[in-house]
Amino acid sequence: MKKIEVIGISSKYEDLRVLEDISLYTDERELVSILGPSGCGKSTLFNIISGLIKPETGRVLIEDREYTGKPGRVSYMHQKDLLFPWRTIRDNVCIPLVIRGEGIEKARASVDKYFPVFGLEGFQDKYPSQLSGGMRQRAALLRTYMFKSDIMLLDEPFGGLDAITRRKMQEWLLQVIERLGSTILFITHDIDEAIFLSDRIYIFTERPASVSRVFTVDIERPRGSKTFTSDRFNRLKESILELL
Amino acid sequence: MLKPRLGAGLWMNRLVNAWSNREIGLQLVAGLILIALWEAGVRLGNVPDFILPAPSQVVVSLVKSFPVIAGHTRITLYEAMVGFVIAVVLSFVLAFVMDGVPVIKKALYPILVISQTIPIITVAPLFVIWFGYGLLPKVIVVTLVCFFPMVVSFMGGLQSVDKDMYDLLKSMGASRMQIFRLLKLPGALPSLFSGMKISAAYSIMGAVIGEWLGARAGLGEFMRRSMHSFAVDKTFAAIIVITVLSLGVFEIIKLLEGWFMPWAKYAARQEE
Ligand SMILES: Nc1ncnc2c1ncn2[C@@H]1O[C@H](COP(=O)(O)OP(=O)(O)OP(=O)(O)O)[C@@H](O)[C@H]1O
Ligand SMILES: [Mg+2]
Numbered sequence: 001m002k003k004i005e006v007i008g009i010s011s012k013y014e015d016l017r018v019l020e021d022i023s024l025y026t027d028e029r030e031l032v033s034i035l036g037p038s039g040c041g042k043s044t045l046f047n048i049i050s051g052l053i054k055p056e057t058g059r060v061l062i063e064d065r066e067y068t069g070k071p072g073r074v075s076y077m078h079q080k081d082l083l084f085p086w087r088t089i090r091d092n093v094c095i096p097l098v099i100r101g102e103g104i105e106k107a108r109a110s111v112d113k114y115f116p117v118f119g120l121e122g123f124q125d126k127y128p129s130q131l132s133g134g135m136r137q138r139a140a141l142l143r144t145y146m147f148k149s150d151i152m153l154l155d156e157p158f159g160g161l162d163a164i165t166r167r168k169m170q171e172w173l174l175q176v177i178e179r180l181g182s183t184i185l186f187i188t189h190d191i192d193e194a195i196f197l198s199d200r201i202y203i204f205t206e207r208p209a210s211v212s213r214v215f216t217v218d219i220e221r222p223r224g225s226k227t228f229t230s231d232r233f234n235r236l237k238e239s240i241l242e243l244l
Numbered sequence: 245m246l247k248p249r250l251g252a253g254l255w256m257n258r259l260v261n262a263w264s265n266r267e268i269g270l271q272l273v274a275g276l277i278l279i280a281l282w283e284a285g286v287r288l289g290n291v292p293d294f295i296l297p298a299p300s301q302v303v304v305s306l307v308k309s310f311p312v313i314a315g316h317t318r319i320t321l322y323e324a325m326v327g328f329v330i331a332v333v334l335s336f337v338l339a340f341v342m343d344g345v346p347v348i349k350k351a352l353y354p355i356l357v358i359s360q361t362i363p364i365i366t367v368a369p370l371f372v373i374w375f376g377y378g379l380l381p382k383v384i385v386v387t388l389v390c391f392f393p394m395v396v397s398f399m400g401g402l403q404s405v406d407k408d409m410y411d412l413l414k415s416m417g418a419s420r421m422q423i424f425r426l427l428k429l430p431g432a433l434p435s436l437f438s439g440m441k442i443s444a445a446y447s448i449m450g451a452v453i454g455e456w457l458g459a460r461a462g463l464g465e466f467m468r469r470s471m472h473s474f475a476v477d478k479t480f481a482a483i484i485v486i487t488v489l490s491l492g493v494f495e496i497i498k499l500l501e502g503w504f505m506p507w508a509k510y511a512a513r514q515e516e
Contacts, residue, residue, distance in 0.1 A: 086433070099416050129510045
């Protein structure tokens with residue numbers, strides 16, 4: 001059984017063709033990246049998988065069940081952190097639980113244990129504007145995780161970060177998902193990031209996007225800073241660069 | 245010899261400080277100069293009291309008739325508050341309904357806008373004919389004056405939700421009511437309060453207009469009476485009270501705003 005299976009998705013905005021017959025899948029506990037040029041339609045694909053918009057053609061299956069155009073099954077972290085400025089970090093993280101119908105007090109009590117794992121201990125009562133960019137991203141990630149931890153769509157979660165913070169966040173993400181056992185679909189522009197994190201990488205073409213190639217990353221885990229200088233890493237990077 | 249010079253130095257210091265703290269400093273200095281010119285003009289030009297009293301006379305008159313003015317002030321304040329609270333409730337409900345049901349918005353919004361071109365002064369006398377000299381006509385005037393700015397800003401706030409935040413809640417399967425409570429309402433708070441601040445200041449004026457047209461008591465009635473007896477100094481005293489009241493209610497709403505939106509001060513700091 002595939003965790004996420006996307007079959008023959010095509011999509012348009014008015015007359016603009018954005019996605020052209022996209023098919024892809026992720027297995028249980030896999031981290032699969034989508035790498036493609038800006039504006040090709042990656043976020044649109046996430047909007048479709050999360051059920052926010054309906055595709056022209058094609059289907060979205062999650063654990064073999066039909067989820068085309070049905071929101072609420074997978075958790076989706078948007079390109080922007082989208083933390084609500086009027087809620088503290090803790091209350092932002094509580095949002096998925098509140099939507100599920102839990103009382104705020106109970107929700108607060110049950111999110112607190114995750115703050116150390118996500119490197120946010122001590123910042124529960126701060127407002128988003130009091131946090132650094134990296135911390136806001138982690139808070140958004142924790143909120144995503146609180147909604148559904150088994151399948152997460154992450155749209156450039158480390159987009160706005162500087163190189164150093166970004167590197168730290170990547171290593172941190174690998175540790176976290178190792179512990180949490182999530183299945184992740186991950187959008188990025190960054191080839192190094194894609195290789196470092198992924199089990200497989202889908203390369204998208206320019207708009208209208210279609211899958212131009214799939215790479216399997218056979219670099220053993222756990223991965224660390226040495227990974228970036230390994231032969232396999234560089235060979236894979238070369239073939240991806242040739243393709244783009 | 246030393247002391248006065250030190251005093252003068254302190255004075256200069258304060259002036260310079262006020263000056264470098266430009267906003268307050270400039271306004272204060274400009275206001276003081278205007279008042280000084282007014283005082284000088286009235287004294288040097290021998291302007292009669294019943295045309296234009298000097299600022300000093302106004303202050304004396306304010307202090308002397310304070311007990312009387314205080315009684316009228318209480319009444320005006322009461323009318324303004326009742327009318328304001330009614331307007332808050334009405335505009336909130338209407339904004340909520342118009343935001344939720346587009347058809348109602350399409351039907352009502354243009355009428356609301358057009359209704360604003362009718363000067364309140366021209367219809368207020370009708371309220372006196374219909375409802376007499378009591379509390380009701382004043383409350384209606386206040387409500388009418390306060391209602392529109394609030395409805396417009398409440399609705400603007402409710403309708404300008406962040407699309408991506410909306411989608412986020414949708415992707416989590418939130419209901420319409422949950423989206424309202426988690427996103428729309430708190431997101432609309434800033435515009436809600438800016439509408440409320442304007443309306444609160446207007447509410448005092450609304451009450452005074454209502455009284456002006458016919459009342460047994462209140463600051464508007466007090467002003468009318470003092471004008472009829474050529475006690476222009478008392479009229480000015482009432483103007484001062486009205487101004488202070490308007491600023492006061494504005495500041496009270498501002499306090500409430502800070503209390504309801506504790507995050508705003510951090511957000512503002514970040515934008516700087
Ligand atoms: N709501 C919309 N209405 C109309 N066109 C849209 C809308 N959203 C996106 N598009 C168009 O669809 C195309 C794909 O957008 P999308 O956001 O999916 O790209 P992306 O691959 O995520 O880009 P980036 O890497 O820059 O985030 C873009 O060319 C964009 O102009
Ligand atoms: Mg995108």
